[in-house]
Amino acid sequence: MRSIFIPALIAGALLLGACGQAGTAQAPTAANAPATNAPAAGAIQISDPWARPAIAMMGDEQPAGASMGEAKPTDAMAAAQPTGAAVGGESAAMSGANGAPYLTITNTGDAADRLIKATGDIAKSIELHTVIKNGDVMEMRPVEAIEVPAKGSVKLMPGSFHVMLIGxxxxxxxxxxxDVTLQFEKAGAVPVHATVRQPE
Structure with missing residues (x-):
């Protein structure tokens, strides 16, 4: 009798222990879920989007899409040619003309974000660029991303950061x-509709 009672007692204790562990398991809640730094929906806002008219690359200017380690292009956007300017008898639209939309990005969220790319069917290639001074020459250079601080803004404008429409x-x-779509690291895709106007 005693030999039967002891194993039964041990089995009962194990069963109660298993039930206790199951009872303490908790489903993930907002309180214990992993924290993220993603801005809330709508944290990225776009204002004053516009684009300059097409500019044909002329003379010995290098393509604006040249990489950092290759040829150093001049700032073709700063020496704008009239829209449709003739280049070897071709219009700007037929000669690899470039363009650039500008805008202000405001981040109302509590975490910084980054503009990492832009896409659209308006051009053969779309890159993020900035303009730097190299001696007496202003040069366009591609950048991997454009930082947008938390509770702050960044202005994409001539002579600074901008979206480059190549070809x-x-x-x-x-x-x-x-129309272009801006892709942010945290906020995701943000569509932009810009009207073409002459720079002020």
Whole structure:
């Protein structure tokens, strides 16, 4: 009798212990879920989007998409040619013309974000660029990302950070419009509709 009672007692204790562990297991809640730094939906806001007319690359200017270690392009955007300017008898739209939309990005969230790329069907290639001074020459250079501070803003404008449209698929004249999508590291995709106008 005693030999039967002791194993039964041990089995009962093990069963109660298993039930106790199951009872303490908790499903993930907002309180114990892993924290993220992603801004809340709508934290990235775009204001005053516009684009300059198409500019044909002329003379010995290097393509604006040249990499940091290759040829150093001049700032073709700063020496803008009229839209549709003739280049060897071709219009700007037929000669690898470039364009650039500008805008202000505001981050209302509590975490910094980064603009990491731009996409669209307006051009053969779309890159993020900045302009730097090299001696007496202003040069465009591609950048991997554009930082947008928390509770702050960054302005994409001529002579600074901008989105570069390389090899436009159509001409851009004053009054035209274009669409691009900005991709942010945390906020995701943000569509932008910009109207073409002359720089002020």
């Amino acid at each position: 436009l698929n159509r001409d851009l004249k004053v009054g035209d419009s274009l």
